[in-house]
Amino acid sequence: MLQIPLWKRFAIWGLVALGLWFAMPNAFYTRVETHNDALVEIDRLGSTPEREAARALWPDWLPGTIINLGLDLRGGAHLLAEVQVEDVYADRMDGYWPDVRDALREIRDEVGTIRRQDSAPGELRVRISRPENIARALEEVRGLARPVVSLTGAGSSDIEVAADGADLIVRLSDAEQQATDDRTMQQSLEIIRRRVDEVGTREPTIQRQGTDRILIQVPGIGSAEELKSLIGTTAKLTFHPVVGRTENADQTPGPRNILLPSMDEEGVFYVLEQTPVVSGEDLTDAQPAFDQNGQASVTFRFNPTGGRKFGQYTAENVGSPFAIVLDEEVISAPVIREAIPGGTGQITGNFSVEESTELAVLLRAGALPAEMTFLEERTIGPELGADSIEAGRIACLVAFAAVLVFMALSYGWFGIIANVALILNVGMIFGLLSAIGATLTLPGIAGIVLTIGMAVDANVLVFERIREELKTAKGPARAIELGYEKAMSAILDANITTFITAVILFAMGSGPVRGFSVTLGLGILTSVFTAIFVTRVMIVMWFERRRPKTIEV
């Protein structure tokens, strides 16, 4: 009758042991955390005795993943930013204007004079003086379209051209807008990630949400304000005319001039005109490259406005030095050998290949591609988080004790078995949470407490059923078996419905609410597992040993 094959017993206890094994590091939270941080530092910055000592706090062969604490428990800052992706459309259309102009100039006899009109942002409006030939102009401009480079937009072209009286209206096609948005978002994410990584905090979350939003959560940072200024600081690149070179740090630069140090040459300063000729905002691209002498360098490209200014300035100042300034330091001050038209250029200096790559990245990443507005800001102080953890921990323990006593009083020996299962259950929830790298939030703790209360439900269902079956006097073994069998459909139906709500919460919720749904869902899984497998094995093992004639539930 009451038989469970050996392999099943092994599988059940094995799963329990596995859960507890993964849960174990959480009992030594700070030690494991120090160990993990040390591992990251050794990997990144190399080994030092202190780091090795920190690493030795926890053996490498033990599981080292611990539950991440959410922002509301650890303290930190949370930002939800909306990227103004449309900003980029306007730049793109400005970039198109010279091409459109040149294309139409070639058929000037047919379309007459061309003039760009004011238009809505993201739209290019061009008026021709001979509207009767607008069809010809349309055809010509449409010829400029390029295929969209993206997976979803494959096959469509990047611009849409329409006629409106004597005006040609060029705008980005939907597919291209989407592709542009994607690029803008990716670039923004990348820049933010790099900025946040610079401060080296643990486990920042930088996620795209929806089409144009970015969620940024950084534990351990003082305030949302601080985080915003961190994201806001960009690598600022400017090009200045050079007034003079000096080794005197205290020299007065003169009116409308500035004194900036050189990056490579120690003790060398440059006096520069304060107003830059061109700035990094006009930069569209930067790539690491090699110059004619095989030296590492960075090539860059300006947008049309920047290119024009740069070309004009270099043409007028051949033979004078020209300073490239990055974040208030002069990278180099080469002499202009010839005019540089076309808006591309090269920065050479004493770079290594790594440095040139890094500089290119910085320049590219320098400015955010589009403006961001912040829709949500939250700052949680670390003390508040610590208080919450402490309160949650005490509440958990009290809830635990209360339920254990209540169960033992109500069901006697069977209650104690259910209690052991409950303890294993909570251990397994922590194990699962660690194993999947979930984040524990304050509502998540509430979820665990709720699970403690509800987890006994499945056992209660079984025990009540066994009680009922005992009344019809079938003998204890049969009663236990029937109890499990008949309670099964109620257990499953009841838990599946709760699980459905947990899944919906997970799908719709965010942040702390999602944390709650994870603990609730996992709690349901483990409590069903412990109720129908673990307690059953325990009861069967006890029954086999004792062979009681009667049982009292």
Add this chain to the structure above:
Amino acid sequence: MRLKLVPSNTNWDFFRFAKTTFGASVAAMVLSLAVFVVVGLNYGIDFRGGTTIRTESVQPVDVGAYRAAMQQLDLGDISITEVFDPTFGPDQNVAMVRIQAQEGDEAVSVETVVAVEAALQEVDPSITFPSVESVGPKVSGELIQTAIIAVALAIAAVLFYIWLRFEWQFSVGAVAALVHDVILTIGIFSVLQIQFDLAIIAALLTIVGYSLNDTVVVFDRVRENLIKYKKKPLKEVLNLSINETLSRTVMTSGTTLLALISLLILGGDVIRGFVFAMTWGVIVGTYSSVFVASNILLYLGTKRDWTKPDANQGNQYANIDT
């Protein structure tokens, strides 16, 4: 000696006062909706935008002085509430300051927060700000929408699942109980003016899950008894089923309430509203699965011939052995 909350063999008639209990439920729902419409919920910033600042100080909170300090900033509607909690230390004086979303600001205004903090610091130099949260009106609008969709989706999913596993009458009964619980919870939040934020929506969904859990257990027994006693009137079958599962219902509600009450008292003020919603939900959920869901089922009736198509349904999982 065993602790028994419910005597071993109860044979109570749960439908003796069916009209009264049903009437009371309907009245409570109508009252809840009325309070909700007239007074309204005390929405947190998640749902209406704005800023909340939690202040902490070693000096006692002087709401009047705080208000006076902020009045000059001309921020519109400001609410200041002192927070009391048994987990606070003797020198811990906490208050929550809430400022409405500022006119014409899509995003959050930094200046406002800085100005408020400076003004409060003038009143009480030892004041600190353990948390500052701002939500723009754009996001809060979307959050409301998502929340409503989530609750509706949960109820629909449940309706469908129960219909699949039982009969449509069961499904209607269960959902009526859920709606009852959700409305009563919104009602009590309107009456007590507890802040209603995103976490409360999570609590609402949990209530939906819990209440259902309870209802399903009763219904499962009803189905079993319908197969067992083919000739018994539905009312008796329902009564029998509720009596048979009563001990379990009370046990589970008991342990869950034990856990929740300890969290309510000791869990700190940050999640108090959330835990309160769940505690309330467990109480009304237990009530509704007995008095609302079963009442509706009795009223609607159900098919009595469960033998043919559903012969296996009662124990289709029964062949899963350990």
